[in-house]
Amino acid sequence: xxxxxxxxxxxxxxxxxxxxxxxxxxxxxxxxxxxxxxxxxxxxxxxxxxxxxxxxxxxxxxxxxxxxxxxxxxxxxxxxxxxxxxxxxxxxxxxxxxxxxxxxxxxxxxxxxxxxxxxxxxxxxxxxxxxxxxxxxxxxxxxxxxxxxxxxxxxxxxxxxxxxxxxxxxxxxxxxxxxxxxxxxxxxxxxxxxxxxxxxxxxxxxxxxxxxxxxxxxxxxxxxxxxxxxxxxxxxxx
Numbered sequence: 542x543x544x545x546x547x548x549x550x551x552x553x554x555x556x557x558x559x560x561x562x563x564x565x566x567x568x569x570x571x572x573x574x575x576x577x578x579x580x581x582x583x584x585x586x587x588x589x590x591x592x593x594x595x596x597x598x599x600x601x602x603x604x605x606x607x608x609x610x611x612x613x614x615x616x617x618x619x620x621x622x623x624x625x626x627x628x629x630x631x632x633x634x635x636x637x638x639x640x641x642x643x644x645x646x647x648x649x650x651x652x653x654x655x656x657x658x659x660x661x662x663x664x665x666x667x668x669x670x671x672x673x674x675x676x677x678x679x680x681x682x683x684x685x686x687x688x689x690x691x692x693x694x695x696x697x698x699x700x701x702x703x704x705x706x707x708x709x710x711x712x713x714x715x716x717x718x719x720x721x722x723x724x725x726x727x728x729x730x731x732x733x734x735x736x737x738x739x740x741x742x743x744x745x746x747x748x749x750x751x752x753x754x755x756x757x758x759x760x761x762x763x764x765x766x767x768x769x770x771x772x773x774x775x776x777x778x779x
Contacts, residue, residue: 545604547571547578547650549633550623552616554585556637557594558742563639564598564605570643571604574650581606581623582637586613617716624706633700638740641698645735649700657705657728660691660720661698661735691720691732698735702728714759721763725770 549567553560564580571578582605584592592609599605608622624632631653635641645661652659694717705723715722720730 543577544628544630545579546576546629547574547631547633548623548627548629549578549580549635549646550583550620550627551580551635551637552583552585552619552623553587553591553595553637554613554616554619555587555589555591556742557587557590559637559639560591560594560598562741563637563643564602567635567643568602568604570646574647579604579606579628581608581626583619583623584609585615585619586610615713617711617713620716621711624709624711627703630703631700632703632706634697635699636697639742640738640740641696642736642738645698646700648733648735649698652731652733653700653702655729656731658701658720658723658730659699660693660730660732661696662693662732663696663737664734665737689721691730693732694718694720696735712762714755715763717756717759718763721767725767 549571551563551567556563560582567580571580580602582595584595584607592607595605595607599607606626608626610619610622620634623634631650633646633649635643635646641661649659649661699719701719701723705726705728708726709719709722724730
């Protein structure tokens with residue numbers, strides 16, 4: 542079987558109500574690109590009927606590839622598994638909670654003519670005021686300590702040239718810092734404005750405590766990695 546041009550990677554954790562709405566919209570967006578594609582759904586140990594729903598959807602959408610973890614391993618693990626299994630030259634990621642709009646995918650793909658990775662920037666977020674305040678504080682701290690200028694580090698809607706991901710070694714929590722890790726390897730990263738929608742079903746998997754404290758320690762690790770990253774150029778070999 543020929544490899545598709547595009548791979549969409551979607552981590553799934555207890556999203557059984559969202560999936561029947563999400564997948565047709567993803568398929569519509571991918572068909573609009575005119576390129577061959579696959580959609581990888583990684584069930585991160587869901588305790589609801591997410592995986593059964595995935596298999597049902599696969600019957601009418603053969604482009605789906607359904608992967609099931611034995612137990613919950615976290616969003617970074619789900620993304621890493623998706624990256625390892627993806628066959629496309631371009632890999633796209635988004636959340637399964639319907640807050641990312643698949644219609645924005647072609648906009649990201651256009652920027653890959655000039656950049657190696659493109660990150661969505663949720664310009665007008667449909668979240669509570671408290672969540673917006675948390676996010677702004679977290680973004681400011683991350684950029685300050687990591688020497689970055691990414692406006693929206695938390696948006697999962699991103700597109701990568703496959704080569705950007707092949708050198709990466711991910712650890713738990715580092716999916717939040719993919720743009721920084723990619724820049725460290727010498728690749729060019731851009732941000733583009735994308736839509737954002739209110740959550741329709743289910744609840745957010747992250748709260749203040751289970752996000753902020755682990756993310757801070759992850760940030761310190763990334764800061765250390767940036768300072769210790771090897772940089773050299775071979776001038777001559779005989």
